[in-house]
Amino acid sequence: MTDKSLPEGLRPETLAVRTAIERSQYGENSEALYLTTGFVQPDAATSAARFASGEGYTYARTSNPTVTSFEQRLAALEGTEAAIAAASGMGAILMMIMGLLKAGDHVILSRSMFGSTLSLFAKEFGKFGVQTDFVSQTDVDEWRAAVRPNTRLLFAETPTNPLTEVCDIAALAEIAHAAGALLAVDNAFATPILQKPTQLGADIVMHSGTKYLDGQGRVMAGALCGSRQLITEKFAPVVRTAGMVLSPFNAWVVLKGMETLGVRVKAQCENALAIGRWLEAQSEVARVYYPGLPSHPQHELAMRQQSGLGGGVLSFELAGDTPEAARAKAFHVINSCRVLSIATNLGDTKTIISHPATTSHGRLTEEQRQAAGICQGVIRLAVGLEHIEDIQDDLLRGLHTLPA
Ligand SMILES: *Cc1c(COP(=O)(O)O)cnc(C)c1O
Numbered sequence: 001m002t003d004k005s006l007p008e009g010l011r012p013e014t015l016a017v018r019t020a021i022e023r024s025q026y027g028e029n030s031e032a033l034y035l036t037t038g039f040v041q042p043d044a045a046t047s048a049a050r051f052a053s054g055e056g057y058t059y060a061r062t063s064n065p066t067v068t069s070f071e072q073r074l075a076a077l078e079g080t081e082a083a084i085a086a087a088s089g090m091g092a093i094l095m096m097i098m099g100l101l102k103a104g105d106h107v108i109l110s111r112s113m114f115g116s117t118l119s120l121f122a123k124e125f126g127k128f129g130v131q132t133d134f135v136s137q138t139d140v141d142e143w144r145a146a147v148r149p150n151t152r153l154l155f156a157e158t159p160t161n162p163l164t165e166v167c168d169i170a171a172l173a174e175i176a177h178a179a180g181a182l183l184a185v186d187n188a189f190a191t192p193i194l195q196k197p198t199q200l201g202a203d204i205v206m207h208s209g210t211k212y213l214d215g216q217g218r219v220m221a222g223a224l225c226g227s228r229q230l231i232t233e234k235f236a237p238v239v240r241t242a243g244m245v246l247s248p249f250n251a252w253v254v255l256k257g258m259e260t261l262g263v264r265v266k267a268q269c270e271n272a273l274a275i276g277r278w279l280e281a282q283s284e285v286a287r288v289y290y291p292g293l294p295s296h297p298q299h300e301l302a303m304r305q306q307s308g309l310g311g312g313v314l315s316f317e318l319a320g321d322t323p324e325a326a327r328a329k330a331f332h333v334i335n336s337c338r339v340l341s342i343a344t345n346l347g348d349t350k351t352i353i354s355h356p357a358t359t360s361h362g363r364l365t366e367e368q369r370q371a372a373g374i375c376q377g378v379i380r381l382a383v384g385l386e387h388i389e390d391i392q393d394d395l396l397r398g399l400h401t402l403p404a
Pocket residue numbers: 088089090091114117157161186188189207208209210211220221222
């Protein structure tokens with residue numbers, strides 16, 4: 001039974017809960033979960049036609065109705081024609097590379113991007129002859145200067161982890177298009193609630209659904225959003241043959257997570273801003289990194305690009321006479337928490353506290369970390385939905401008992 005068709009022009013809050021539901025004969029109100037690998041065909045001729053056209057359901061590596069619902073809902077939120085799911089955020093990037101690039105092609109990435117993204121391009125695809133250049137996250141001229149005749153893709157992430165550096169999506173789109181290349185944007189941190197990169201000129205939006213889209217720290221998921229042509233001609237053939245396909249169960253979890261994306265992200269932004277302001281007033285804190293604060297070097301760009309919201313992630317720095325002393329202070333604050341989780345992830349309803357220099361950025365040399373500004377005293381908070389005074393009290397346990 002097909003749903004009554006929805007009227008045109010519904011707003012994002014409505015689309016988040018109403019779009020992409022194809023009801024079964026039972027008329028379930030909540031989205032069904034189709035945990036099936038194969039699909040029974042009415043007859044051999046229909047089966048042959050579906051295999052030839054790729055339309056209709058045949059086998060879950062090609063498509064599954066729950067995964068389709070996830071893709072349609074995400075595309076509706078991002079305002080793109082289509083989306084295609086992957087098993088994780090990194091699986092989505094793998095699909096993008098395999099779909100767009102070949103040996104001899106050149107890619108430009110920001111140096112501050114997610115660590116696994118940098119290794120996937122430089123290390124894994126370096127082996128296959130894809131050339132990668134790394135440039136400053138914030139200096140648009142460096143991106144322009146890095147363009148070569150064989151540049152096919154610019155890939156940006158904004159804001160970045162953990163120092164929340166922002167890049168100018170519209171400016172990068174112009175550089176990419178002038179070079180005949182595409183711009184892809186990793187929108188895992190901002191989510192479509194803050195920014196819709198294709199409205200700023202980007203061609204592809206990449207998601208880790210593991211983060212805010214699920215929003216409750218349960219499953220891994222990923223996706224690429226873009227034009228129908230890019231999705232069907234470049235990316236669908238890759239996922240169908242290479243198999244970085246999203247599990248229908250995970251698709252269902254994230255599909256339901258997206259229903260509350262707007263209220264969660266706005267509440268997390270509000271909490272993060274309040275905590276950022278409060279941290280700036282603590283004498284033990286040397287510096288706070290948060291795009292929602294006027295002290296952030298790109299505050300104005302961030303507010304313009306991110307719907308006036310700073311996001312749910314912020315970092316702060318404890319100063320020390322030596323890197324070891326700064327690390328001891330950071331560890332003390334982290335270890336003193338009794339509410340916040342010491343964990344790797346973000347976008348969860350539970351606030352997560354982490355020490356980037358020894359976790360997400362632990363494989364860099366101390367010199368590379370210093371160059372990136374990720375000092376031993378930096379602590380990252382991925383702010384959740386707890387009462388803000390409980391988060392503050394938890395941080396004060398350590399801040400008020402710091403070793404000298
Ligand atoms: C987590 C993350 C990824 C990778 O996503 P997975 O789902 O963990 O594979 C990529 N980019 C950013 C910004 C992330 O935070």
